Amino acid sequence: MNPRHKDLQRRLSMASVPKPPADLADRIKRDIPEAMPARTHRHASAFGMRIAASILLVVGAAWFTLRLFTRAGTEHEISPAMVTRRKEAQVSLPAPGPQTAEAGPMSGVPLPAPPPAALEPSATSSRAAAATPDEQRSDDSTRRFETATNARGDQPVANGSPAAPQAIADAGTSGGALYAAKAVEEKSEPAPESANPSPVVAGSLANETARRSAAPMLQTAPAHQAAPPFGIPSGEAAFQEVKRAIERGERPHEVNVAALVNYFAGSAATSADPLSLEAELSKGPVAAAADNVALLRISVDSRHSGDGAAVARDIRLEIDPEPAAVAGIHPVPGARGDADGNGPIVLAESSLGPDVSTTMLYRLELRTPIRRGTIASVRLSFRNASGDPRAVTLTVNGSQIQRPWLLASRRQRLATLGAVWADDLRAQGGRGGAGKTAASLHEGQDVARRAEELAAQEPADARARELAALASASSRLQNSGPTGSAR
Amino acid sequence: MANVASFPASQTQRDDAVTAWEEERRLLASIRDGNRAAAEDLVDRTYSAVYASMFRLCGDAETAADLTQETYQKAWAALPNFDGRSQVFTWLYRIGYTTFLNHIRRPRRTSSLDAPDAPDVRDNAPAVDETIAEREEAERLRRRVLELPEDLRFTVTAHFWGGLSVKEIATIEKITTVAIRKRLHKAFSILEMLLDEEVQ
Numbered sequence: 001m002n003p004r005h006k007d008l009q010r011r012l013s014m015a016s017v018p019k020p021p022a023d024l025a026d027r028i029k030r031d032i033p034e035a036m037p038a039r040t041h042r043h044a045s046a047f048g049m050r051i052a053a054s055i056l057l058v059v060g061a062a063w064f065t066l067r068l069f070t071r072a073g074t075e076h077e078i079s080p081a082m083v084t085r086r087k088e089a090q091v092s093l094p095a096p097g098p099q100t101a102e103a104g105p106m107s108g109v110p111l112p113a114p115p116p117a118a119l120e121p122s123a124t125s126s127r128a129a130a131a132t133p134d135e136q137r138s139d140d141s142t143r144r145f146e147t148a149t150n151a152r153g154d155q156p157v158a159n160g161s162p163a164a165p166q167a168i169a170d171a172g173t174s175g176g177a178l179y180a181a182k183a184v185e186e187k188s189e190p191a192p193e194s195a196n197p198s199p200v201v202a203g204s205l206a207n208e209t210a211r212r213s214a215a216p217m218l219q220t221a222p223a224h225q226a227a228p229p230f231g232i233p234s235g236e237a238a239f240q241e242v243k244r245a246i247e248r249g250e251r252p253h254e255v256n257v258a259a260l261v262n263y264f265a266g267s268a269a270t271s272a273d274p275l276s277l278e279a280e281l282s283k284g285p286v287a288a289a290a291d292n293v294a295l296l297r298i299s300v301d302s303r304h305s306g307d308g309a310a311v312a313r314d315i316r317l318e319i320d321p322e323p324a325a326v327a328g329i330h331p332v333p334g335a336r337g338d339a340d341g342n343g344p345i346v347l348a349e350s351s352l353g354p355d356v357s358t359t360m361l362y363r364l365e366l367r368t369p370i371r372r373g374t375i376a377s378v379r380l381s382f383r384n385a386s387g388d389p390r391a392v393t394l395t396v397n398g399s400q401i402q403r404p405w406l407l408a409s410r411r412q413r414l415a416t417l418g419a420v421w422a423d424d425l426r427a428q429g430g431r432g433g434a435g436k437t438a439a440s441l442h443e444g445q446d447v448a449r450r451a452e453e454l455a456a457q458e459p460a461d462a463r464a465r466e467l468a469a470l471a472s473a474s475s476r477l478q479n480s481g482p483t484g485s486a487r
Numbered sequence: 488m489a490n491v492a493s494f495p496a497s498q499t500q501r502d503d504a505v506t507a508w509e510e511e512r513r514l515l516a517s518i519r520d521g522n523r524a525a526a527e528d529l530v531d532r533t534y535s536a537v538y539a540s541m542f543r544l545c546g547d548a549e550t551a552a553d554l555t556q557e558t559y560q561k562a563w564a565a566l567p568n569f570d571g572r573s574q575v576f577t578w579l580y581r582i583g584y585t586t587f588l589n590h591i592r593r594p595r596r597t598s599s600l601d602a603p604d605a606p607d608v609r610d611n612a613p614a615v616d617e618t619i620a621e622r623e624e625a626e627r628l629r630r631r632v633l634e635l636p637e638d639l640r641f642t643v644t645a646h647f648w649g650g651l652s653v654k655e656i657a658t659i660e661k662i663t664t665v666a667i668r669k670r671l672h673k674a675f676s677i678l679e680m681l682l683d684e685e686v687q
Contacts, residue, residue, distance in 0.1 A: 032530075406636075
């Protein structure tokens with residue numbers, strides 16, 4: 001055995017342990033329940049279910065085989081009347097429409113991949129191009145507002161930015177401080193006035209009108225849910241599109257990274273407060289070239305409410321990076337950000353309904369040496385149902401970046417892994433699968449491996465399982481076909 | 488060549504193993520029947536080892552005590568579904584390990600602008616005695632172990648800090664003992680790399 005390995009074994013085995021506290025045994029014994037929980041017969045019933053399922057499978061397979069052979073035997077004995085009826089049935093079937101019209105803008109690109117394209121500029125140099133063409137901006141001397149004007153809330157954002165597969169991933173930095181704070185009343189600054197509608201409010205109302213006229217069925221949706229909160233769709237539609245493409249063996253042509261981040265991050269249990277805010281910083285899930293890149297997740301969750309009425313109005317989210325600590329802040333593709341990449345970023349919503357969860361992810365370029373103090377502040381202000389102003393401010397610190405990605409919260413790990421995977425997929429699809437290199441293949445495999453680890457850690461987590469399955473499948477897709485020019 | 492137990496095992500060895508196993512099963516049956524004394528007996532037999540494992544995982548005495556207490560709380564709730572196919576301590580270690588993972592992933596609430604829990608500040612001054620240096624080295628190694636991928640991390644911690652045998656770990660993970668040994672080898676290679684990076 002390697003001498004160093006032997007030394008490691010020795011050190012691991014010799015880790016000294018203090019004696020347990022004198023009262024520990026008593027503390028444990030006090031917790032012994034008066035009555036032990038009854039056996040739930042889970043194992044017995046699970047075993048029985050397995051047996052029943054096996055029997056059903058065998059019977060079903062036998063029946064199917066029998067039918068198959070029976071049908072093959074009777075094919076030759078078919079009556080002319082049956083033939084006539086069958087032909088009529090075939091004629092009456094509607095001709096299938098063109099697939100592209102049905103699939104929409106996210107129809108897959110069939111394999112094999114076209115010839116490799118030239119290398120594309122990094123996201124840093126093409127920051128301006130990352131903005132969605134549909135976005136409006138209202139200039140403000142100290143803040144920037146951005147509005148999404150898509151009529152359909154679940155319309156995937158076009159892939160407008162060039163690919164940068166390692167734009168998201170990060171190697172050296174890590175963090176995992178999760179802050180879930182309740183709203184606290186602030187006396188200083190009330191939420192924005194709703195009497196003079198901002199472009200955001202106007203945009204939301206216009207969206208709602210367009211949506212209602214385009215889809216009468218959606219009139220039952222609450223008014224405040226017309227546009228996706230903070231411009232990020234729930235991700236369900238984006239996820240299904242990507243999944244269908246991969247299942248067909250095709251690379252998705254357009255991938256909304258922000259929507260997929262939102263999808264995988266999911267929702268969190270909320271308190272009695274109308275809105276909950278989470279802010280967490282961590283390194284990326286796989287190795288990357290830069291050590292000074294971290295991923296900042298901001299999640300806003302609205303509480304449950306039975307009547308469907310808005311739980312908060314005049315919502316304003318401000319993400320303020322410390323200039324001394326942060327060289328640049330960039331949203332993942334599809335999310336709102338700041339054109340200059342310097343921040344602060346301000347997002348606004350006129351109202352939010354119940355049971356809404358939105359997660360936004362930003363890539364931070366940190367100045368070196370990385371500060372231990374405040375890296376960024378996140379402030380959420382709004383009015384509750386009674387019209388009272390509320391606000392909560394969280395900070396993320398550089399001292400948290402030392403924590404490995406594995407120790408980040410489940411939501412952080414899912415969001416960041418989903419982002420890296422989706423961004424890589426977007427890069428592959430945008431170039432038609434071209435430009436695939438050994439490095440990107442390796443990263444794809446790393447992402448798949450991380451996703452599988454995550455799913456193994458959280459076996460009950462459906463999102464983790466979904467991500468693992470798709471990441472593995474897309475990694476296999478990447479491995480098939482020719483490799484492009486090296487980076 | 489390593490010492491190899493004689494096969495078939497001598498009658499005494501077999502009897503000891505069987506006795507210990509049967510004793511455990513009797514104890515568990517008593518506990519399920521509501522025998523409090525049996526439950527306390529189980530605690531007395533196992534809590535030191537559980538505490539030691541938790542301390543090695545978290546590196547802090549108070550936290551280890553809390554995690555140990557939490558482990559037993561969960562164990563009582565899960566006892567009805569424990570099928571007895573593994574040893575009691577193996578079962579307790581798995582609960583404790585999951586408890587530890589949940590603990591480190593628990594969101595930490597704060598409303599202060601100050602850093603809520605800054606990491607241990609490394610002492611850059613020269614160590615004044617070997618004890619401090621050893622403790623720091625052990626802490627560094629502990630942190631690196633926790634950075635390993637989950638399958639490797641569990642294998643290393645279960646074997647070296649939980650005292651589980653390779654065979655027991657293989658049973659838990661549903662893989663072969665050869666695969667477990669490969670994991671350990673891989674884990675050492677990664678730890679070597681991580682520790683070297685730190686030095687650089």
